[in-house]
Amino acid sequence: MSFLQPLGLLLALALPLIIVLHFRKRQVLEKEVSSLVLWDQVLREVQGVKARPINRYLLLLLQLLIGSLLVLALARPVWVAPWRGEEITVALDCSLSMQAAESGSTRLDRAKQELTGYLATLPDDVRLNLVLLQKNSRQVLEKARPQEVQEALAPIDCTSEALDVEMAARVLDACPAPRVVITDKDLPLGDRQIKVGGQPDNMGITGAAYDYYSHTVLCRVKNYGSRDRTALLQLEDGQGRRDVQKVAIPAGRETDMNWTRLNTGAQLLQITIQNQDLLAVDNSFLLPVGDSFNKKVLLVGQSYYLQQALASLPGITVQCVDRWEGVKDQYDLYIINQEPPAGMLPAKARVWRLNPPGEMLDGPIDGPAPLTISPGTLARDLEPDLQGAYADRCAALKVQPGCRAVMEAAGKPVMAAGDRLLYSTPDWDHTNLALLPSFPILVDNILAWFFQDEMPWLQPGDQVYPEQGRALQLTGPQGFSIALEGIPVTLGRPGVYQIMENDQKVRTMIVNPPPGLVAGALDRPEKRENAVNVGGTGPAGSLLSLNLQGIALVLVLVLLAVEWQVYRREL
Structure with a gap:
């Protein structure tokens, strides 16, 4: 048996007061009365009490038992059932918030201590499955002995990733019950x-x-704490210019702030929180704003509203030309309204064709034709009906093998996506979609689809997929360096990462902290009745436990009834 609030046992020091009060002599008061006849019966009862002294000590014993049970109930006793020949799944939270340092140790260290304490109570025939909860939760041990789990704890470290509760739920649901989760969050897992x-x-x-x-x-x-805070935020442009602003943030809330009229020419902006708090990893954010981080996009032909939408998007540099003549540079994306001369497009170029070849067309669509978008990357943050958008000038597409329709007009395909290719027939200058807020979102989604594997801004836990047959080296913050040998590499701490080939920079990536400590959501009830908040002082084992506090309180009520019966018998 162990106690969730062992400090409650200190109240046992007050039990001697029951004995002192029980044996305390009553003060005798003298009163004059006219006759003693009516007091004879009272005197006989008092003499009877003296003749049965054992009842007095029985009453004292009952009072001491009641006091002891009350002390026990306040200490919240818990009995942990022994496990023999069973299989248990233990899930250890290793996500970003477990890096929080308190009293010289991180929450992950405390979680390891709690798990170590529980493992010491298990017999050797128990088998355990160990699951690490993070962005990509995974099972690392299956049917292991307690000693094997203990040995596996030492190298486990926190990631800089937000906990994906949906992924964690899928991994845990595939493991046998009972499942215990050791975490610092309130999770329905x-x-x-x-x-x-x-x-x-x-x-x-x-x-x-x-x-x-x-x-x-x-x-x-965001202020994750339970009290209002004032944050000191510094903006640095890498050219020696800094600006610090102060902002008040209510408890548990998010607050927006901005810096205006900044000097141009900076390549990388860094925002940092100057306050000291539990987590340092989410106190810095990098913004790649210079041309060296941008993707180069070429727009060939006239499309006014598309040009305006492209100019409003971050991370790209757009060049607009009326004809192919004079185009010499290579670009990351070609948006073309004219057929290019032979050999103009590089091999494996990303191309968005605004005017597909005639053999791909399947006849005109009478306008105005309502536009709808199919679920997927291009539909992110958009309504399926695109807020009532329609197109006046467009033709139906013959969807080619290897492509899929992603937008329709009047139920017919007008946009199709393939391998690094996108075909669309609507004239963006003759549709109300270009005047709606949905249009720049759609264009941004299209660019994100084209550059989904090469965007410069990433999050911890994202992976880099190197090209085969190239001698590449990945460098990162705090001296991180690893050879890319054809297998994906997971990005860890936030910072600037670079892919190098023969001392030449191939690609620069910015890894920023995740937008919160938890990602995803689950539509399932939380199991509050089985949660135990140890806070560094309670038992490590809360599996199949019996809360003895309620039993102690029931015994107190029973003993109070017995005490009353003893007291009545003495009257």
């Missing part, structure tokens, strides 16, 4: 939960963006 630490006294940057029109930096900061 597992059959039992051991919680280490409380609400983090932490502030973090959850997102930032740069407006190229007004040269304004937009930043969002």
Whole structure:
């Protein structure tokens, strides 16, 4: 048996007061009365009490038992059932928030201590499955002995990733029950939960963006704590210029702030929280704003609204030309309204054809034809009906093998996506979609689809897929360096990463902290009745436990009834 609140046992020091009060002599008061006849019966009862002294000690014993049970109930006793010949799944949270340091140790260290304490109570015939909860949760041990789990704990470290609860739920659901989750969050996962630490006294940057029109930096900061905080935020442009602003953030809320009229010419902006808190990894955010980080896009032919939408998007540099003559540079994306001369497009070029060849067309569509978009990357943050958009001039597409329709007009395909190719027939200058907020979102989604494997901004846990047959080296913050040998590499701490080939920079990537400590959501009830908040002092084993507090309180009520019966018998 162990206690969730062992400090409650200190109240046992007050039990001697029951003995002192029980044996305390009553003060004798003298009163004059006219006759003693009526007091004879009272005197006989008092003499009877003296004749049965054992009842007095029985009453004292009952009072001591009641006091002891009350002390026991306040200490919250828990009995942990022994496990023999069973299989248990233990899930250890290794995500970003477990890096929080309190009293010289991280929450992951405390979680390991709780798990170590529980493993010591298990017989050797118990088999355990160990699951690590992070962005990409995974099972690392299957049917292992307690000693094997203990040995596997030492090299486990925190990631800089947000916990994906949907992925964690899928991994845990595939493991046998009972399942215990050791975490610092309130999660609807597992059959039992051991919680280490409380609400983090932490502030973090959850997102930032740069407006190229007004040269304004937009930043969002969240206060994860239970009290209001004032954040000191510094913006640095890498050229020796700094600016610090102060912003008040209510408890548990997010606040937006901005820097305006910034000097142009900076390549990389860095936003940092100057306050000290539990987590340092989410106190910095990098914004790649210079041309060296941008993707080069060529727009050939006239498309006014598409050109305006492209100019408003970050991360790209757009060049617009009327004809192919004079085009010499190579670009990351070609958006063409004219058929290019032979040999003009590089091999494996990314191409968005605004005017597909005639053999791909399947006749005109009478307008105005309502536009709809299919689920997928291009439909992110968009309504299926594109807010009532329609097209006046477009033709139906014959969807080629290897392509799929992603947009329709009047139920007929007008946009199709293939391998590094996109075909569309609507004339964007003759559709109301270009006047709706959905249009720049659609264009941004299209570019994200084209560059999904090469965008410069990433998050911890994202992977780099190197090209085969090239001698590439990946470098990163704090001296990180690894050879890319044809297998994916997971990006860890936030910072600047570069892919090098023969000392030449091939690609630069910015890894920023995730936009929160938890990603995803689950539509399932939380198992509060089985959660145990150890806070560094409670038992490590909360599997198949019996809460003895209720039993102690029931015994108190029973003994109170017995005490009353003894007291009545003495009257």
